[in-house]
Amino acid sequence: MTLKQKIHTHYQQQVQDKIDVFRDMIAALTEDSKNDAKGSAGDKHETALSMMHIEQEKLNHKLSEILEQKAILDRIDANSNHQKIALGSLVQANGILLFVSAALPKINIDGKNIIALSPQSPLGTKLMGNTEGFKFEINGTNYLIEKVL
Numbered sequence: 001m002t003l004k005q006k007i008h009t010h011y012q013q014q015v016q017d018k019i020d021v022f023r024d025m026i027a028a029l030t031e032d033s034k035n036d037a038k039g040s041a042g043d044k045h046e047t048a049l050s051m052m053h054i055e056q057e058k059l060n061h062k063l064s065e066i067l068e069q070k071a072i073l074d075r076i077d078a079n080s081n082h083q084k085i086a087l088g089s090l091v092q093a094n095g096i097l098l099f100v101s102a103a104l105p106k107i108n109i110d111g112k113n114i115i116a117l118s119p120q121s122p123l124g125t126k127l128m129g130n131t132e133g134f135k136f137e138i139n140g141t142n143y144l145i146e147k148v149l
Helices: 003-038 043-074 122-127
Strands: 091-095 096-100 104-111 112-117 135-138 141-148
Touching: 003 043, 003 091, 003 096, 003 104, 003 112, 096 122, 122 135, 122 141
Parallel strands: 096 112
Antiparallel strands: 091 096, 091 141, 104 112, 135 141
16 A cells, blocks of 8 residues: 555544544434433423534534545545646645645645645745645745655
């Protein structure tokens, strides 16, 4: 398995784990609200149901964000090699490994730190469509694309 395949697989698993956790939390809240509806009455009951509903909306919003990240990762073919930087490219710039996908937490694979960034981020926007040897500057920092893996 190549480094890019390992990175892609790791991020897919990380995102799927988050999806599973949020779905479990939403299901538990739904179950709690059903149980609460059977045994309570009055203002306290309505307040509790309202709070559960608000929490459920928050969880559903977070779940939809994570599902968007999953959809982006699902569009990536980790086996493909790009001459020009595109979605799914693994880029080495200034000694930093950047995985062009979605904005996800930094990870360490095979002793290498990898930063996942969105193509819409300031750095991602500068990288997209460029090749090895391209130089650019963001916020006073000069970058050099050393490799497109």
